[in-house]
Amino acid sequence: MTSPAFAPAVLHVDLDALARNFRTLGAVTGVPVNPVVKADGYGLGAAAVARRLMAEGARTFFVARAAEGVRLREAIGPEPVIYILDGCHGDGAALLKASNLRPVINHPTQLQTWRAAGGGACALQLDTGMNRLGFRVEDAPEPFEGLELVMTHLACADEPANPMNRAQRDAYAAAVQRYPGVTRSFANSGGCFLGPDFAFDVVRPGICLYGGGPEGRPHDRIAPVASLIAQAVQVRDVPAGETVGYSQGFKAERPMRVATCGAGYADGVLRSYSPRGQVFVGGELRPIIGRVSMDVLAVDVTGLDVQAGDPVEIFGANRLIDDAATAAGTISYELLTSITPRVPRVYKG
């Protein structure tokens, strides 16, 4: 084996925790879990994620783009069903057929395109109020040859008390009566926790598999999966009155010990982590100081025994990704999908 290049930031992916979350979502809902592995498995690596979930019993996957589906098909072989949330567009229908991918048909043009390409197994998306993708319920097509699954998407699943959830559920339950015998798919991650009448036939979670959560999700049931660990690359004393980083983004009011850590926005540590971001280092949560720069960020480690080479957890078991996301003014989905290709993914389990 050749020795790996020095990588000061690594994304550790715990596939055993992924598998536990998959089983938890199955147990909570009582129906098969059809994982959403779009955006390269929310940044964790769709091939590794899907292979492990197949070993746990997953047989159907969702991705967003046709190109994601083609790559996933190469990675996981001919057996599993793969749905393309984008549907089919123009010549793309032939590409889907060549890789045995199923489009999610969102509007009449897509239905025509699919039929013109010879049709075959596909899904239908209904819009039950989100006004994003899918046929309005009153415009939904008659049942047709090849229709295997009918789905809709919740707009507010991360707000369990929002009456929109029940309204969408009821609109969907009424609409699918038109498609007897077709598999019904309603809930994303948040929807899995809304109660048994939100489960229908199969669920379609993404973020909870990966250890993130919609707000209000019971955190104790979902295990962290991804940990972004940076190394301290240099540790220095900063005298009172001096400043740290670009634009003098931080001023030391007292003598400080500062660790420069090898993760920056080119690794996916958003600039918006400054000034509220915290990391777990030396057994404590400590503030990021100054501006996050392209390759490094600075952390106040005053009073801690931290040396160059020590690990600094940007998010993971000790700094939950949802808390990191809140500090950065975003959501766990964006944090995960922002991790760039230069960060090696290292798998456990």
Ligand SMILES: *Cc1c(COP(=O)(O)O)cnc(C)c1O
């Ligand atoms: C992304 C997506 C999902 C998964 O959503 P999570 O909130 O990550 O569970 C499910 N369905 C559709 C249509 C999606 O676009």
